[in-house]
Amino acid sequence: MKKKIVSALLCATLLSGLLTGCGNVGAEQQGSGETGSSDQSAEKTSEVSEDSQSSATEETPAVPEDFDPRTAGLSDIFPLEEPITLTYLIRQNDAMAATMDTYADVEFLKRLEELTNVHIEWNHNCSEEAFATMISSKQYPDLINYPLMGVAGGPSALIEDGVILDLTEMIPQYAPNYWAWMKNNPDMDLANRLDDGTIFSLGCQLGNWETLKFEKTYISGPQIRKDWLDKLGLEMPTTIDELYEVLVAFKENDCNGNGDPDDEIPYVIAGGDKRLGETMYTLAQCFGTGNSFIMDGDTVVYGPLTDYYKDFVTFMNKLYTEGLINSDFPINEDAFNLILQDQGGFTIDAMNSGVIAAHDLLKQTDDSYNYVSMAWPTGPDGQQVGMGRSGGGGRMTAISTQCEYPEIALAWLDYAYSYAGSLNATFGIEGESYDMVDGYPTIREEVKTTNDAWNVEENLCRWMVGSINYPCIRDIRFYEQMNLVEDYQKEIQANWGPQKEEYGTGMPGVVLTAEENDEFSDIMADVKTYVSECTLKFIRNEMSLDEWDSFTDNIEKMNIGKALEIQQAAVDRFNSRQ
Incomplete structure (x- = not known):
């Protein structure tokens, strides 16, 4: 039958x-x-x-x-x-x-x-x-x-x-x-x-x-305590430099009003590979780069080898040195709780579990609390976050x-x-x-x-x-x-969408052949570990930024050129699809 x-x-x-x-x-x-x-x-x-x-x-x-x-x-x-x-x-x-x-x-x-x-x-x-x-x-x-x-x-x-x-x-x-x-x-x-x-x-x-x-729909982006900005008479930051000034102000003032001038964490970063990617590495796009492969026009480049990546790491080192981010950020996967505990002022996180959940929970604590999305800030050279390209x-x-x-x-x-x-x-x-x-x-x-x-x-x-x-x-x-009801929710999509339509650093959805994948995986297993470890060391002053050239030289010696060749071939095939 x-x-x-x-x-x-x-x-x-x-x-x-x-x-x-x-x-x-x-x-x-x-x-x-x-x-x-x-x-x-x-x-x-x-x-x-x-x-x-x-x-x-x-x-x-x-x-x-x-x-x-x-x-x-x-x-x-x-x-x-x-x-x-x-x-x-x-x-x-x-x-x-x-x-x-x-x-x-x-x-x-x-x-x-x-x-x-x-x-x-x-x-x-x-x-x-x-x-x-x-x-x-x-x-x-x-x-x-x-x-x-x-x-x-x-x-x-x-x-x-x-x-x-x-x-x-x-x-x-x-x-x-x-x-x-x-x-x-x-x-x-x-x-x-x-x-x-x-x-x-x-x-x-x-x-x-x-x-x-x-x-x-854009499901992740910057979010900030708007009531803290209002309390300090500050405008919503629109550039990386303005964001820095806001973070300094959050640290130097008792923004949560509990009498402790030292418990505010201006920029909350969560640890672990996935959470670091969401809450910290996405900010690198504001500098025109990323911690992996990105596009420069039709050419594939490796983000950590760019001068822009050094600018990003230098900025993060500055925030860490001045106490503007939580010191345990590499390992604290639950750091977002600092936002819910009325201690965190800014982060980059998800829409539903991030800004919407925190907005509602903080409002339940005190109706004057106002946690909202903000637009991606432009970088030092006017770069804008690249939201990626369509791909499977x-x-x-x-x-x-x-x-x-x-x-x-x-x-x-x-x-x-x-x-x-x-x-x-x-x-x-x-x-x-x-x-x-x-x-x-x-x-x-x-x-x-x-x-x-x-x-x-x-x-x-x-x-x-x-x-x-x-x-x-x-x-x-x-x-x-479910997500676009209240005014602050409707603003999320406008804020997190691309501010410059022509700008984008994201890789398309390329597919490697079996042979390419084997060789690429062998190369990148070591490269990714090295880049991740050194990036955190640079930020936490465990490596001097004077060692940057040695850092990039070592990446080159790890055969990154072949990995770039493989990615470029995959992108060329993607662009030739009929």
Whole structure:
């Protein structure tokens, strides 16, 4: 019977459902996520005989030019006559882990199983060790959601080694909703392919259903105690020099008014590799550089070898020497608590867990407290933060070669790129977690607020995947309700977006070949460790800045030139994608 189901999907039923039947979905059906065609689908599937398997290899029609995911929904092939089970490896975020065992408890995914008759066995063990063990065992789940660009050799190696499928030919036929979005956003389409044009996965995109265009949100940036500025009669700093003057003022005055003139930490930096990257190294972009590879026009350069990087390190050394940053910054991963404890004045951190959370918590302590975002300051030579370039990456879902039903799996994934599926994925269940109010999906108050059992994010995760990196079109209207409500929240996006559109130091989403990756990894393992250690030593006066030339000479001797050559070749291939 399973073979009958697959045969049906590979021939008339799947394509009929994807390319014609889904156009019959009305507005009410879209809101509920129902297609109204389940009986017909069951009849179609049950009529398929073993003889129809021969048609599976026949050429299938292309997606019509006028196909519109706004009027599409779940394929008519669902629900399947008999249930099937797919296995899915995907990370479970902290909020979900706090409230449920697996994604099976999310109301949207419960509804999706009812609609499709596809059961998912979830595996949330996504550690690097677990992934490596899975690859070496040659036992793969049907669906793999993982940062595949970071795997040795990248997705190309995974395809060549028979781990994941090349989806290029399958996508237009079995994922027309996803395909339509990509055709309407060609830059992102190219960025999410490999250098040879291969499509290997589906990812999460923030989308606007009115325009069928992807949207940008900036999720990390500078944040500051505006009430401290007001108390001192200071304006919001707009340059690095002005930021320095503000930090000095924060230190020299009892800004929190507790009578202790020495407990203020002007600039809070959190430790650990990840947190240092967020709270300190991002500031290097204001100097026109970074602590890794960056772009100078079309040329790849290594940030720590630039004079700009020395300017950045010199600035940070100045802050450290004058006591303007927390002295334990290399190791204190929880330094953000200094902001919450009314001691920190400025940092660079996330939107939700940073400025929004701290703003609300500080307001609960004292309504006069005002913690807000600020624009990225310009550097000494007028540089502006480069927000990076479009590119593939992050956690995307691929289909493994051991998946018995790849077409079903792809059609199942594709639902979340239709309007109906996007509503369910982003907002949950109509009439339960959200209501359509004048055509606008409005999250219910009891769902988007904290209660005795869960915080806001935990509450949301019970219903939807709108706040996590799940493969779908994440409706921009989710952010309008959750992150862009109050004036200070609306200012975040204006402040953290690029202040100069022509400026950008970010690398595109390049892909290294397996051979390049091996050589590059060998070089950079030592280089990154050396640069990180020396940078901290320079800042903390454990190395003199007079030793800078020796520092850069040593990097050159570590074969950084070859690493640059590899990155440049990858960028050239990226720029040549068609």
